[in-house]
Amino acid sequence: MRSVLILAVFFALLIVFGAALAPHDPNALNIPKRLSPPSTEFLLGTDALGRDVLSRLLHGARWSLGLAFVVSLISLAIGTCAGLIAAQGGKIADWVMMRVTDTFLAFPELVAAVVIAGLLGAGTWSLIFALSLTGWMRFARVARGTGLSVKTRGYVVQAQLAGMPAWSIARWHYLPALLPSLTVVWTGAFARAILGISALGFLGFGVQPPNPEWGSMLLDARVHMRSTPLLMIWPGLVVVTCVLAINLSGDALRDAIAKDA
Amino acid sequence: MLTVDTIAVKRGSKLALQNIAFTLAAGKTLAVVGESGAGKSTLIAAILGFLKPIQGQIAWSGQPVRSCRPALVMQEPRAAFNPVLPLRRSVLEPVVAAGQSVPEARIKRLCDGLEIKEEILERRPNEVSIGQAQRVGILRALIAAPPLVLFDEPLSALDAVTQKHTARLIRDLQAEEGFAALIVTHDLGYAVAHSDEIAVLRAGQIEEISTPQQFVTAPKAGYCQALRDAAIALGGLEAAA
Amino acid sequence: MSKTLFGLLLRTLVVLAGTAFLTFALLWNAPGDPAAAIAMARFDALLSQEVIDQVREEVGLNTSFWPAFWSWLGPLLCFDFGNSAVTGRPVWPDLWGAMTYTFPLAFAGLMIGLGVALPLAIFAAKRPGRLSDRIAVAIASLGAAIPAYWLGLLLILLFAVQLGWLPAMGARTPAHAILPALTLGLGVAASLTRIIRSGILEARGQAFLPAIQRRGVPEAAIGRDHIAPHAAIPVITVFGLELAFLLEGAVLVEVIFGRPGLGTFLVSAIAARDFPQVQAVVLLTALVFVVSNLIIDLLYRLIDPRIGERDA
Numbered sequence: 072m073r074s075v076l077i078l079a080v081f082f083a084l085l086i087v088f089g090a091a092l093a094p095h096d097p098n099a100l101n102i103p104k105r106l107s108p109p110s111t112e113f114l115l116g117t118d119a120l121g122r123d124v125l126s127r128l129l130h131g132a133r134w135s136l137g138l139a140f141v142v143s144l145i146s147l148a149i150g151t152c153a154g155l156i157a158a159q160g161g162k163i164a165d166w167v168m169m170r171v172t173d174t175f176l177a178f179p180e181l182v183a184a185v186v187i188a189g190l191l192g193a194g195t196w197s198l199i200f201a202l203s204l205t206g207w208m209r210f211a212r213v214a215r216g217t218g219l220s221v222k223t224r225g226y227v228v229q230a231q232l233a234g235m236p237a238w239s240i241a242r243w244h245y246l247p248a249l250l251p252s253l254t255v256v257w258t259g260a261f262a263r264a265i266l267g268i269s270a271l272g273f274l275g276f277g278v279q280p281p282n283p284e285w286g287s288m289l290l291d292a293r294v295h296m297r298s299t300p301l302l303m304i305w306p307g308l309v310v311v312t313c314v315l316a317i318n319l320s321g322d323a324l325r326d327a328i329a330k331d332a
Numbered sequence: 333m334l335t336v337d338t339i340a341v342k343r344g345s346k347l348a349l350q351n352i353a354f355t356l357a358a359g360k361t362l363a364v365v366g367e368s369g370a371g372k373s374t375l376i377a378a379i380l381g382f383l384k385p386i387q388g389q390i391a392w393s394g395q396p397v398r399s400c401r402p403a404l405v406m407q408e409p410r411a412a413f414n415p416v417l418p419l420r421r422s423v424l425e426p427v428v429a430a431g432q433s434v435p436e437a438r439i440k441r442l443c444d445g446l447e448i449k450e451e452i453l454e455r456r457p458n459e460v461s462i463g464q465a466q467r468v469g470i471l472r473a474l475i476a477a478p479p480l481v482l483f484d485e486p487l488s489a490l491d492a493v494t495q496k497h498t499a500r501l502i503r504d505l506q507a508e509e510g511f512a513a514l515i516v517t518h519d520l521g522y523a524v525a526h527s528d529e530i531a532v533l534r535a536g537q538i539e540e541i542s543t544p545q546q547f548v549t550a551p552k553a554g555y556c557q558a559l560r561d562a563a564i565a566l567g568g569l570e571a572a573a
Numbered sequence: 574m575s576k577t578l579f580g581l582l583l584r585t586l587v588v589l590a591g592t593a594f595l596t597f598a599l600l601w602n603a604p605g606d607p608a609a610a611i612a613m614a615r616f617d618a619l620l621s622q623e624v625i626d627q628v629r630e631e632v633g634l635n636t637s638f639w640p641a642f643w644s645w646l647g648p649l650l651c652f653d654f655g656n657s658a659v660t661g662r663p664v665w666p667d668l669w670g671a672m673t674y675t676f677p678l679a680f681a682g683l684m685i686g687l688g689v690a691l692p693l694a695i696f697a698a699k700r701p702g703r704l705s706d707r708i709a710v711a712i713a714s715l716g717a718a719i720p721a722y723w724l725g726l727l728l729i730l731l732f733a734v735q736l737g738w739l740p741a742m743g744a745r746t747p748a749h750a751i752l753p754a755l756t757l758g759l760g761v762a763a764s765l766t767r768i769i770r771s772g773i774l775e776a777r778g779q780a781f782l783p784a785i786q787r788r789g790v791p792e793a794a795i796g797r798d799h800i801a802p803h804a805a806i807p808v809i810t811v812f813g814l815e816l817a818f819l820l821e822g823a824v825l826v827e828v829i830f831g832r833p834g835l836g837t838f839l840v841s842a843i844a845a846r847d848f849p850q851v852q853a854v855v856l857l858t859a860l861v862f863v864v865s866n867l868i869i870d871l872l873y874r875l876i877d878p879r880i881g882e883r884d885a
Contacts, residue, residue, distance in 0.1 A: 170584065170587045170588060170591065171591065173584070173588045173591075174587075174588050174591030174592055174595060175595075176862075177588055177591075177592045177859040177862050177863045178592065178595075178855065178858065178859050178862075179817040179818075179820045179821040179824075179858050179859075179862065180817070180821065181821035181824065181825070182820065182821050182824055182839070182854075182855065182858050183855065185824070185839065185840070185843070186599070186839070186843060186851060186855055187599065189840075189843035189844070190599070190600065190603040190604075190843065190846070190851070191603065191604060192604065224411060225406050225408060225411035225412035225413070226411070226412055226413050226414040226422060228382075228404070228406075229404065229406075229412055229422065229425065229472070230425055232380060232398075232402070232403070232404055233401075233425040233426040233428075233429045233430075233476075234398075234401065234426075234429040234430065235425055235428070235429045236429070243414065243417065243421075244414055247414070247416045247417075262718070266720050269720060269722075270720060270721075270722060270825060273722045273825075274825070274828060274840065276843075286722075289722070289723065289726070293726060296726070296729070296730055296734060297734055300730050300734070303726055303730065307719075307720070307723035307726070307727070310720055310723065311715075311718050311719050311720070311723070314718040314720075315714060315715060315718035318714060318717060318718055319714060322714075
């Protein structure tokens with residue numbers, strides 16, 4: 072739990088304050104110095120329009136990480152509600168809810184996201200919509216499973232017998248039981264959202280230029296692969312680092328929970 | 333008074349209980365005995381309204397049982413408490429739900445009667461012994477002074493010494509509080525020693541309802557007699573016989 | 574058993590119907606005037622309202638939702654995906670043509686993935702917790718974090734641009750398929766390694782194994798008869814998951830490498846707002862996923878009969 076917390080705080084700081092650390096305006100054009108190699112002025116070099124790559128990467132955190140954060144939280148909310156409805160609503164609600172989940176799961180995530188984002192028209196909102204709509208199912212499955220097991224536990228029966236209000240039972244009995252497993256799923260969802268946002272950006276369906284999103288930076292850099300290969304290395308490296316860090320802390324959290332149980 | 337009027341209860345597609353009928357008056361204790369799978373837990377679930385009977389009625393003085401705020405003491409003492417909260421929070425749930433103020437004096441008196449220190453209520457379930465947890469479970473059951481308390485194998489998780497002790501505490505508290513007690517158990521010795529009436533449950537039906545005296549001296553021929561003889565052979569009925 | 578099998582088939586059928594409905598509803602509710610977009614794509618010019626209305630009627634966009642849905646679903650059951658809204662040609666032959674590029678690529682990716690993952694997982698599971706295991710797991714974790722499109726670009730950079738060994742773009746010769754298949758395969762290998770490894774470890778943790786070993790059964794026989802079947806269940810599960818990964822990975826890889834196939838087909842169909850084509854691709858991928866999951870569920874029951882009895 073602690074490693075995830077530290078990581079979440081670090082990413083939050085990066086999202087909020089990353090832009091403030093940028094040495095240059097991420098959109099300031101500097102054509103004479105286009106495609107320049109790393110130097111003391113431009114630590115990671117400049118892109119095809121002479122914009123500072125480091126500044127664009129730092130500003131990009133707001134898009135790539137920030138949007139992924141929003142997407143993963145929306146998925147969490149939708150999935151948890153769906154899962155708890157399935158767990159609590161009786162046999163028919165459960166069956167219907169799980170078939171709806173199966174149906175959404177049947178579409179490969181990225182294919183569905185590309186189609187949705189592409190048809191809604193490229194842009195931030197359609198990106199959030201597309202990735203949330205394709206990312207909630209794992210939360211639903213886990214929330215349902217945990218919900219079903221919590222439902223029959225002694226303390227929940229006792230709380231119902233005592234006549235505790237439903238919100239109180241949800242807050243004090245369900246939430247602590249759901250939190251660890253949902254956090255593990257959330258780390259996975261966060262990592263996948265980062266990959267999804269950059270993939271859509273790379274395909275041109277995501278965040279639109281001139282906003283500095285990592286995937287679309289990669290798309291820009293691709294054209295200059297022969298002359299300036301470094302330009303293509305940086306955004307990818309940042310994506311891999313973030314995803315790897317999230318995945319590893321998610322693994323650590325899962326192992327810690329497994330040891331607890 | 334608890335009235336169970338010829339109910340039948342289904343579990344899944346199977347008939348788990350049928351033709352169950354008895355009454356239980358305030359201050360009295362009914363022990364329901366039977367082997368595992370006889371339908372004891374189903375009976376408790378039905379009385380508490382977690383399962384709806386497909387036939388017959390269950391009522392507390394003409395009202396639905398849940399309206400009298402009955403309490404339940406569970407078989408697994410620790411599982412009855414939320415593992416992440418201090419015991420006190422769980423104990424106070426019946427009081428909080430009823431919108432009453434915290435009865436400090438009553439908690440103290442019940443703790444004395446149950447021979448537990450009030451401080452252990454600040455601990456979490458895995459920080460107390462099983463025996464302590466079970467007594468805290470009884471405390472929670474009694475805190476809002478319910479007229480009806482159900483005990484689901486209340487002693488089976490405890491060791492022999494603690495069992496005897498806890499059984500006596502329940503008996504003493506009942507004398508003091510005057511609640512009606514329904515005790516589900518497979519322990520015949522306990523049923524004989526601490527109840528006013530014994531109902532023998534077998535395969536979802538009641539074989540016989542009798543006083544402990546009758547049960548020991550002149551059980552109905554067949555299953556009940558075999559049950560008594562087995563218990564005597566195992567030394568479980570020495571005290572009563 | 575027959576009852577749960579019936580339940581399984583019913584579930585599959587409901588999910589298939591659900592995917593068809595979702596696919597249609599999504600495209601039906603897409604913003605903008607699809608008829609205008611189609612007319613634009615077809616005639617490549619700004620058009621009068623009459624022409625647009627004519628197009629609308631022609632492609633069946635002038636009715637309400639349900640009639641349109643039913644008239645779309647009927648032919649679909651005979652694998653008739655309708656005609657392309659843009660070219661007017663039937664969708665199915667073009668789609669089939671795209672699939673002949675994608676499926677071999679996905680298969681090659683899977684084989685490369687297995688070829689890398691199986692030895693790596695066995696190597697890792699030999700001494701769990703030791704350095705060799707940690708290194709293998711670290712490689713797998715790193716692999717899982719690398720996005721396919723970046724890996725593809727790196728491979729192009731290394732093998733096509735710097736070394737000049739392999740062609741990068743297009744699909745003219747078999748050599749053109751090497752880099753795309755490698756991109757796809759390495760991604761698959763990353764997740765396969767982890768799952769096969771934990772499958773082996775779990776199977777080896779079975780309570781009865783020490784007893785068999787003590788009886789002197791040779792290691793190789795134990796591995797074949799007792800560990801492999803237990804490790805097979807998670808591996809089969811993963812094949813279901815990998816299939817989705819392969820399909821969406823193929824979409825990206827095709828775009829990166831400029832290969833024809835489902836991915837390029839889909840992206841150009843979206844750009845042209847060619848609804849029948851988009852519907853066909855989406856539905857096809859979902860169909861592949863659902864049917865393969867059904868097969869996997871049936872395989873489970875073959876390997877471990879207890880599974881069928883458990884989930885009633």
